[in-house]
Amino acid sequence: MDIEKVNSMDFGEFVDVFGNVIERCPLIAAAVWSQRPFSDLEDLKKHFFAFIDALPQSGQEGILRCHPDLAGSELRRGTLTAESQREQSAAGLTSLGTDERLRLAELNAQYRARFGFPFVLAARFSDRAAVSRELARRLLCPSAQELRTALGEVKKIGSLRLADLLRADAAKL
Numbered sequence: 001m002d003i004e005k006v007n008s009m010d011f012g013e014f015v016d017v018f019g020n021v022i023e024r025c026p027l028i029a030a031a032v033w034s035q036r037p038f039s040d041l042e043d044l045k046k047h048f049f050a051f052i053d054a055l056p057q058s059g060q061e062g063i064l065r066c067h068p069d070l071a072g073s074e075l076r077r078g079t080l081t082a083e084s085q086r087e088q089s090a091a092g093l094t095s096l097g098t099d100e101r102l103r104l105a106e107l108n109a110q111y112r113a114r115f116g117f118p119f120v121l122a123a124r125f126s127d128r129a130a131v132s133r134e135l136a137r138r139l140l141c142p143s144a145q146e147l148r149t150a151l152g153e154v155k156k157i158g159s160l161r162l163a164d165l166l167r168a169d170a171a172k173l
């Protein structure tokens, strides 16, 4: 999809297409639409990220809380968004053995109890061993640093989703 196509989208179409660039936060796409036209993909991405950066800490933590746990109950129940399902599957989290799943669940619970939001990691840049390792490592980080790290991961996830959307549509042309 070229940027002219993006710039020509009405509000409803834009939110339909870009509403899950940031997991379960269509409000961000709704706000970004008002800032069109965009010069290119990078510019579009910058608007998504600037919105996140401008939020107060409570809003940034809210974004993190919209993310499902990695290898958590939503994956087991089949209620993940299509994007999250693909990402967790790519990291091998859909085929964990019981022990590994329970260990991740325990680490996820400890992380949430410590920081007040779920552990977020761009699963497509990772694999099942690295997810546990990172989770155990980040559990020990100071809160302010951890908020920054987690928001960086949200941006990595968003970048990959935006790139997919623009590429996928190009393939159809």
Ligand SMILES: NC(=O)N[C@H]1NC(=O)NC1=O
Pocket (backbone or CB within 6 Å): 023, 067, 068, 069, 070, 083, 084, 087, 088, 118, 119, 120, 121, 122, 123, 124, 157
């Ligand atoms: N908790 C968490 O990191 N979830 C996200 N990570 C990812 O790559 N997709 C998600 O839904």
